[in-house]
Amino acid sequence: MSNVSEIYEKLNAHYGDLQWWPAKSPYEMIVGAVLTQNTAWSNVEKALANFGENLTPRFVLDASPSELANVIRPAGFFNQKATYLKSVTEWFARYNFDVAAPRALEILRPELLAVKGVGKETADSILLYAFGLPTFVIDAYTMRICARHPIDAGKGYDAVKAHFEANLPRDVQLYNNYHAAIVYTCKDFCRKRNPLCEKCPLGDTCRRQTHE
DNA sequence: CGCCAGGGCCATA
DNA sequence: TATGGCCATGGC
Numbered sequence: 709m710s711n712v713s714e715i716y717e718k719l720n721a722h723y724g725d726l727q728w729w730p731a732k733s734p735y736e737m738i739v740g741a742v743l744t745q746n747t748a749w750s751n752v753e754k755a756l757a758n759f760g761e762n763l764t765p766r767f768v769l770d771a772s773p774s775e776l777a778n779v780i781r782p783a784g785f786f787n788q789k790a791t792y793l794k795s796v797t798e799w800f801a802r803y804n805f806d807v808a809a810p811r812a813l814e815i816l817r818p819e820l821l822a823v824k825g826v827g828k829e830t831a832d833s834i835l836l837y838a839f840g841l842p843t844f845v846i847d848a849y850t851m852r853i854c855a856r857h858p859i860d861a862g863k864g865y866d867a868v869k870a871h872f873e874a875n876l877p878r879d880v881q882l883y884n885n886y887h888a889a890i891v892y893t894c895k896d897f898c899r900k901r902n903p904l905c906e907k908c909p910l911g912d913t914c915r916r917q918t919h920e
Numbered sequence: 921c922g923c924c925a926g927g928g929c930c931a932t933a
Numbered sequence: 934t935a936t937g938g939c940c941a942t943g944g945c
Binding site: 741742751 | 923
């Protein structure tokens with residue numbers, strides 16, 4: 709029984725089965741994954757809302773860089789992200805903007821990592837939450853949980869990802885739910901500024917019981 | 921006012 | 934391979 713699975717049991721007991729990502733469609737999920745890079749989700753929501761009826765691959769591909777940048781302005785880094793959205797959408801076009809057909813993780817992940825603006829976290833998020841493939845997502849929240857709890861996951865994205873996957877059944881629903889629960893936990897309790905360790909589902913194993 | 925947010929790219933050593 | 938600078942908005 710590893711700490712990885714023990715922590716999951718506690719999170720699942722608190723949050724239940726989330727089966728998550730705040731998006732109405734796979735393409736919206738992909739756009740959100742890029743827009744949320746080092747950005748508060750509240751700002752991503754504003755940018756997504758700015759698309760209106762234009763949250764489509766066609767609009768993103770056809771819009772001028774400055775036009776697209778203006779739409780996503782509230783999400784920050786808008787010039788970079790405009791080009792990133794175009795490049796990831798061009799990649800998605802290879803698959804007819806369709807996530808339904810069977811895809812191999814071993815093919816899609818290297819392809820995504822070769823896309824400008826798609827790093828490991830964004831790639832894994834897209835693969836797990838849009839394509840439904842079993843790859844564990846590591847983000848700043850996951851790193852924070854690892855730092856505050858007795859999880860000897862090693863250092864760096866690849867090591868932490870490998871540690872989680874090695875200690876869990878290779879299951880898409882589980883990966884989805886686990887990462888979602890980590891995000892909820894960090895937003896609700898395990899915050900950087902005002903952590904609520906007393907009420908946190910993981911409070912009993914937290915190394916940071918006291919607030920500075 | 922400063923710090924932070926669900927990263928990633930690029931230059932440099 | 935591993936840092937550091939850079940990108941930028943909005944909430945607190």
